[in-house]
Amino acid sequence: MTLLTFRFAPSPNGELHLGHAYSALLNRQMAARAGGRLLLRIEDIDITRCTPEFEAGIFRDLEWLGFEWEEPVRRQSEHFSEYRAVLDRLIAEELVYPAFMSRGEIRAFIAETEKRGRDWPRDPDGVPRYPPLDKALPTKERRRRIAENKPFAWRLDIEAAMARVPGALSWVEFTDETMAATHTVDATPQAWGDVIVARRDIPTSYHLAVVVDDALQGVSHVVRGQDLYAATSVQRLLQDLLGRPAPRYLHHRLILGSDGRKLSKSFKDTGLAALRQAGVSPQDVVRLIGL
Numbered sequence: 169m170t171l172l173t174f175r176f177a178p179s180p181n182g183e184l185h186l187g188h189a190y191s192a193l194l195n196r197q198m199a200a201r202a203g204g205r206l207l208l209r210i211e212d213i214d215i216t217r218c219t220p221e222f223e224a225g226i227f228r229d230l231e232w233l234g235f236e237w238e239e240p241v242r243r244q245s246e247h248f249s250e251y252r253a254v255l256d257r258l259i260a261e262e263l264v265y266p267a268f269m270s271r272g273e274i275r276a277f278i279a280e281t282e283k284r285g286r287d288w289p290r291d292p293d294g295v296p297r298y299p300p301l302d303k304a305l306p307t308k309e310r311r312r313r314i315a316e317n318k319p320f321a322w323r324l325d326i327e328a329a330m331a332r333v334p335g336a337l338s339w340v341e342f343t344d345e346t347m348a349a350t351h352t353v354d355a356t357p358q359a360w361g362d363v364i365v366a367r368r369d370i371p372t373s374y375h376l377a378v379v380v381d382d383a384l385q386g387v388s389h390v391v392r393g394q395d396l397y398a399a400t401s402v403q404r405l406l407q408d409l410l411g412r413p414a415p416r417y418l419h420h421r422l423i424l425g426s427d428g429r430k431l432s433k434s435f436k437d438t439g440l441a442a443l444r445q446a447g448v449s450p451q452d453v454v455r456l457i458g459l
């Protein structure tokens with residue numbers, strides 16, 4: 169029998185809060201009940217926002233909470249060459265294209281279009297979809313811009329990608345943390361338009377690194393917040409394009425602040441370090457998050 173494998177994958181770009189505690193401890197609980205493995209992955213591809221101090225804070229907070237993870241911990245920033253190799257494959261298969269437009273240019277294009285009375289489509293995060301101009305650039309023009317060192321990101325050609333995957337795209341979602349029942353969710357990656365697969369400064373994006381790592385680490389069960397539900401569509405598509413297996417998913421409820429809004433890394437009062445300093449115990453945290 170193969171062991172079920174769970175993972176908690178925080179980004180060290182801020183302090184952990186009660187929402188992270190819920191996600192980490194739910195993963196621990198589900199792994200323990202299933203007799204499965206529990207991994208910790210540090211998602212620090214954003215080298216400008218992630219810091220060693222925040223990473224040290226994550227380890228401190230997780231130890232305090234009693235989250236027990238397997239060594240070694242995978243730190244994404246140490247694996248850029250692996251993501252690069254996968255990106256090269258997508259480039260060779262013409263599933264991605266260089267996207268040159270700056271934020272200002274995108275804004276101007278959309279403002280111009282909307283002035284003519286047409287609402288520009290937004291992605292599930294509410295961000296305007298990438299305009300189709302760069303996708304239509306002739307190869308010669310692409311080469312010229314690259315030779316001129318014009319900065320660019322790699323974006324997925326969503327139409328080409330959808331045409332490449334045969335049949336319907338879906339994933340298996342658990343109904344709750346008991347894993348007693350599942351349902352099938354249709355993936356709708358088109359809603360995102362041409363997503364970024366590699367940013368200007370690094371050879372990957374959140375989606376690409378997650379897909380590569382979940383497969384590489386044999387993650388069978390992805391348990392993460394409801395806020396990433398729509399992102400799963402993109403990740404399912406990348407898994408199919410790259411021939412990676414699809415894990416099963418549970419997108420759990422979010423812990424909300426007293427104002428009813430999603431917690432953010434800047435809400436000091438729900439930060440785990442601040443709670444600890446105020447004398448709150450790990451048992452109190454478990455009660456606070458209702459686990």
Ligand code: GLU
Nearest residue numbers: 177178179211378392396
């Ligand atoms: N690193 C992501 C975050 O901190 C989580 C990614 C995932 O669980 O797939 O929001």
